[in-house]
Amino acid sequence: MNLFEKDKQYIMNTYGRFPLNIVKGKGSFCYDEKGKKYIDLGTGIAVNTFGFCDKKWVKAVKKQVNLFQHTSNLYYQKPCVDLAENLCLKTGAKKVFFSNSGAEANECAIKIARKYAELKKGKEYYNILTLKNSFHGRTITTLSATGQEVFHKDFTPLTQGFIHTEANDIEMAKSLLESNKIAGVLVEVVQGEGGVMPLKKEFVQFLREYTKKNDILFMIDEVQTGNGRTGELYGYMNYGITPDLFSTAKGLAGGLPLGATVVFDKAENVLGAGMHGSTFGGNPVCASAALSILNRLTPQLFDQVKQKSQYVISRLEKCKGVKNVSGLGFMLGIETEKDAKSIALKCIERGVLVLTAKNKVRLLPPLNVSFKTLEKAIDILIDVIEE
Ligand SMILES: Cc1ncc(COP(=O)(O)O)c(C=O)c1O
Known part of the structure; x- marks a missing residue:
């Protein structure tokens, strides 16, 4: 059996993999088992912040x-501790809970919102408003x-208490917020898996104002948009707002599993001893890796x-065959006339790795890729798009 066949036999068939076996990488390049070189514009889905085996990251x-x-x-x-301090000093946040993934960082956020609302308003305020076309993880919650x-x-029945509103529809969001007992609002400022769709400024600002006025936690899922990806340290910084909490993972530790739920003043003391935990969360190797990344996420970069x-x-x-380009910074979606998956496959043949999101070609290059x-x-x- 070759590797592809063995993978099929022994690994649950949950992923649609590209036909590529990566055996090593350096910076923005990686190599397959035959020594063929590829330029990587996918960073393992926004994870390898400074590419493969970045020198400072490896050293840390x-x-x-x-x-x-x-x-x-x-x-x-x-x-x-140093990583938590660094995250707080860089964002003005107050405290951090560490986990291992984006889904777990969001689970923690949801628990905080529910507990906060229970303490402030009562147990019946458990609903979380999120957006249609969003993506927040694969756990049941x-x-x-x-x-x-x-x-x-x-996977039904799902966890109760989630209400979905249309992105950028202020009237719909307002009506759902007014007619339900809401604990928190959770949004990605650029919907990544949903097709790299940035939210409109007015919509984000409306959510910030409404939640502030009504003492509802405003939570931003920065799992994909975080850690410099959008050209700001966190995606919300493009919108002139500060949330009550954000979750992050993916690029935080540059290729090792680490999630963080970062809270500002309001929710700083909501979780107490024994209310949440994670065996591996905040693992020292992952935290050291993250510190080496975070220290280099500068305004110049x-x-x-x-x-x-x-x-x-x-x-x-300007390219023939491109309908539109969306996104922020190094999180870009390209709607093409041709099928996105076939473009990605052709690009692999030509030595370039790109991703897809919905019907788009998605680019998530290393933040330090050379011009x-x-x-x-x-x-x-x-x-490939034009041929
Ligand atoms: C915005 C967002 N939130 C959450 C997740 C889930 O993260 P993980 O796969 O690390 O659990 C993802 C993963 O793609 C994501 O893009």
């Missing part, structure tokens, strides 16, 4: 792995939060991300 991981790999949350450890029927249908993003947008918008490499990859992508 190696250093920590040689000291100790795990302690459990029964003891203190510095990497985790984060699936319930996800506003896409396609993910629900095989964000300027470069924005410039390179503009370059990609302007080239693709030359990006130019080469976009040349190939345009060639």
Whole structure:
């Protein structure tokens, strides 16, 4: 059996994999078992923030792995504390809970919202308003939060208490907020899996104002948009608002599993001892990796991300066969006349890795991809779209 066949035999068939076996990588490049080189514009779905095996990231991981790999949350450890401090100082937040994934970071957010509302208003205020076409994870509760029927249908009954409103429809959101007992509102500012759709500023600002006025937690899912991806440290920073909480994961530790639920003043003391936990959450190796990433997410880097993003947008918008380009920073969706999956497959043949989201080609390049490499990859992508 070759690797593809063995994978099919022994791994549950939940993923539609591309026909590619990656054996090593460096920066924005990776290689298959035959030594063929690829430019990676997908970063393992917004995870490898500075590409493959980034020097400083590897150094931080190696250093920590040689000291100790795990302690459990029964003891203190510095990497985790330093990371929490760093996240708070950079955002103005007050406290952090660490987990291992985006879904878990959102689970924690939902628990905080429900507990906060119970303390402030009563147990019947348990509903969470999320958006149609959103994506918040694969656990039963984060699936319930996800506003896409396609993910629900095989797993009912779902967790109760999730209401979905249309993105950017202020009237609909207002009416649902007024007619239900709401604990929290949870949104992605750019719907990633939903097709790379940024929310409108007025809509985000309306949600911020309404939730503030009515003492409802406003929560932003920064799992995909976070950690520099949109050309700001967190996606909400593009919208001139501060939420009450945000969840993040993916790019936070640059390729190791780490989730964080980060709370501002209101929710700082909602969870107490024994109310939540995670064996691996805040693992010191992952925390050290995250610190090495976070320390390099600077305004200068964000300027470069924005410039390179503009370059990609302007080239693709001129491309025959492209209907539109959406997104922010290095989170871009390209609607094409051709089928997105067939473009991604063709790009692999030509040595470029791109992703898809719904019917779009999705680009999530390493934040430090060089201009030359990006130019080469976009040349190939345009060639494939136009041919
Ligand atoms: C916005 C958003 N939230 C949550 C998740 C779930 O994250 P994870 O797969 O790490 O559980 C994802 C994953 O794609 C995501 O894009």
